[in-house]
Amino acid sequence: MCMPLPGTVQPEKMESYANGAKFDCLLFDMDDTLYPLSLGxxxxxxxxxxxxxxxxxxxxxxxxxxxxxxxxxxxxxxxxxxxxxxxxxxxxxxxxxxxGKLPYEKLKPDPVLRSLLLSMPQRKIIFTNSDEAHAATVLEKMGLEGCFEGIICFETLNQKNPGDTSAGDGSGKRVLCKPSLESMEAVVEIAKLDPKKTVFFDDSPRNIASGKAAGFHTVIVGSSALVAGADVALESIHNIREALPELWEAGGDHAVDIRSAAVAETTVLA
CATH class of the missing domain: 1.10.150 (DNA polymerase; domain 1)
Structure with missing residues (x-):
């Protein structure tokens, strides 16, 4: 269940904003989306x-x-x-x-992206195939703590059954992950999203195609050319404001000031 976090948009304020907005949630892939593929x-x-x-x-x-x-x-x-x-x-x-051996030192604080994220009044959620520890490290290294309501990650989509204490989880077991449509539908349920009012950012053409099939408004990141299923192409995540000015529109007097989210703790949504 998705619970409100300290410093994040409260449900009643979010509803007021959403009533006049085209989109009310932004769903972000993390690796090679929030930072460039060129980092290696x-x-x-x-x-x-x-x-x-x-x-x-x-x-x-x-x-x-x-x-x-x-x-x-x-x-x-x-x-x-x-x-x-x-x-x-x-x-x-x-x-x-x-x-454990990734060159995390290549990730640097990104104050431009942080400012962009905090200026957008929509809910913002990470959706990654990676594990919770990796996601937390990336956000910390980039200085993006508090910019997201929560993280949907490997552990969220692949929870052990109650009472299952096995270490290996068994062979032949299906792992739920992008780009499966089932994973997209699971995210909709977990985060209580309206797909038609959700923008999905990802660097993978396969994930974008599945996101479109799930009903999201889709943005391919890291490419200046549209791919199948993409509504918008962003060469860099820093180009959000130019490509999607509507994310800052329609809030009117109900637009939410979320600068306090800078101190919020991002949690895994389950």
Whole structure:
């Protein structure tokens, strides 16, 4: 259930704003969306996944690169593919191995993005395939704490059943993640969204297509050209105001001052 956080927009104020607004929620992917692909964190993450496949899962070295990419393309994430084809491993161990050695020092505070986010009166939520710890680290390194109402992440969509204390979670288990339409529908339910009044920002054409199928207004980030299902293309997340001025319109006298959100704690939505 999504609970209001200290310093965030209160429900009655949000409703007043939403009544006159075209959009009332902004759903953001995180990696390669809030920061550029050119930082190289994506490549470092892929290398760490391949190292895990080689050293922990004992997959033949010559097969690892192609297998890593093929599983990503087929199942949304390499982890999801590995689980479905029968590899048994602990989710937390996988995430720690993949994200624990990332070059987080490449992420710097982004006061321009922070200012943009805090100036928009809509609800703002992170929707990422990554785990909670990685999401929290990225937001901290970028100085974006308090800019989002919450985080929908791996743990949100893949909660253990009550009483399940198994470490590996079993092989052959389906992982719910983007770009599946089911993951989009789950987010709508978890965050209580109206898809028609939600803007979805993502760098992946596959995710954008699924977001459009779910009914979102879609924005491809990191590209100056539209892709299938995208309503808007942003070369940089910093171009939001120029490309989507309506996000600052229609609030009228009900527009919400959310500068106090700068001190809010972002939590995982479940």
């Amino acid at each position: 964190i994506n490549l470092a993450c892929r290398k760490n996944i391949q190292d895990y496949m080689l050293n922990k899962l004992q997959i033949e070295e010559s097969q690892v690169p192609k297998m890593c990419l093929d599983l990503y393309r087929e199942y949304g994430t390499t982890m999801a593919g590995l689980k479905l084809i029968g590899y048994d491993f602990d989710y937390d161990e996988f995430h720690a191995s993949v994200h």
